[in-house]
Amino acid sequence: MTIGYTFSGGMAPEAPGLELYERYPAMRDWIDQVVDWTGIGVDRLLTEDFSGYFYSDDSRCDSDVRFVAEIRQAAYSIGIADVLTDMGIRPDAIAGSSIGLMIGASLAGAIGRRELLELLRHRTSLPLAPEGEPARAVAVAALSGPDDLERYVGDHRRDVYLAAEIGEFIDGGRTMYMFSGYLDALRELAAAEPEGQVNVITSLGGAHSPLEQFLYDLREPFINEMTFRDPEVALYSALDGRRLVTAEDVRSDFLLNTVRTTYMSNVTKGLAGHGVELAIVLGVSSPVAMFKFPFPILPVLTAADFEQVGGVIHALGIELKFV
Incomplete structure (x- = not known):
């Protein structure tokens, strides 16, 4: 049986806590390495809550908060993933959306881990809009179908773009979208x-649109x-669902991710x-259990x-790959 790993996009404003850090040596060793490379303390990385910054209609997250949230x-x-490796679990394929693709690329061996963290430092140091131009933002909505989507984007709304298809709800009838x-x-x-x-989320600027x-x-x-x-490791793009085979494929996807729509359906298709x-x-990540997938999913956070x-894994007949 084939195991895939998938990673969501976005930042992590809510603190995951110290439970895994204190319980699993692989997590502790890696987080300590992140602290050494970035200068972000363990408590700030794992216990500080940024929700007030992210979800307030009047505030904008400064670059430092955005940096910690992306690094987190x-x-x-x-x-x-390191804890799962210690358990003998490794992916046969990886896919992710937005920053999730970047995380997946690191685990697939396409970029180094330290280089990923430095990329996130650079990303979050950049302005949310060019000087003198209007502020950008994102918005999320659950829509019932293509007719609803046509009301939100198109020639009649030249300053609104479909940024991401987040997922179709498991009970059917609605799909969650993000607009930019x-x-x-x-x-x-x-x-x-x-x-x-x-x-509407005002604090993070725009995402995945030509305005970026x-x-x-x-x-x-x-x-x-x-x-x-x-x-x-096989790596699949949320932009079009294709397998990224070469180093140039990955580099190009990192850049195009800035200005093109990402689709969860492409993640699952790949x-x-x-x-x-x-x-x-x-x-x-987002509460993925509420969304429809063409195969069983297993969120791992705690x-x-x-x-x-x-x-x-045993119930599904998967043989673990201990090395």
Whole structure:
């Protein structure tokens, strides 16, 4: 049986806590390495809650908070993978959306771990909008179908773009989407819909849209200086579902991720096409259990999750690869 790993995008404002750090040597060793490389203390990395910054309508996260939140997302996910490795569990395929693809690329051997952290430092040091231009933002909404989506994006809304397809709810009928655009345009969109239908997040700037071309241009020189390698584990893109085979494939995906829509359906398409029969969802992520997948999924975030991993894998007839 084939195991896949999948990683979500975004940052991690909520603190995961010290449980895994204190319980598993592999997590502790890795987090201590992250602390040494980044200068972020263990308590700040694992216990400080940034929710007030992220979800306040009036605040913007400064670059330091965004840096810690992105490092947390990457570090905790990689640490969980290290604990799974100690248990004899390794992925046959990896896929991820946005920063999740970058985390996956590191675990697939396409970029070094320290280089990933330095990329996140660079990403979060950049401005959220060009000087003198309107503020960007993102918004999320659960829509019932393509007709709803057409009301949100298109020629009639030139300043709003589909940033991400987050997932189809398991009970059917609705899909969660993220939109990106100018803040005023997103607020106008939200005001035209029933209260609570569209939730605008003002603190993080935009994402995955042509309005982010300025970030593409700022990131490109840094990414071009990074060392990319051909992935050692099958790696699939959320941009189009294709397998990233070469170092250049990975480099290009890192850049295009800035200005193009990401699709969870492409993540699942890539993994399913590889023959994945169980997907382990690693890290501080969205509540993926509410979304539909074409194969069983197993979110792993807590010690209790690790305690059930072995039983689930045994029940599915997977032979662990101890080395």
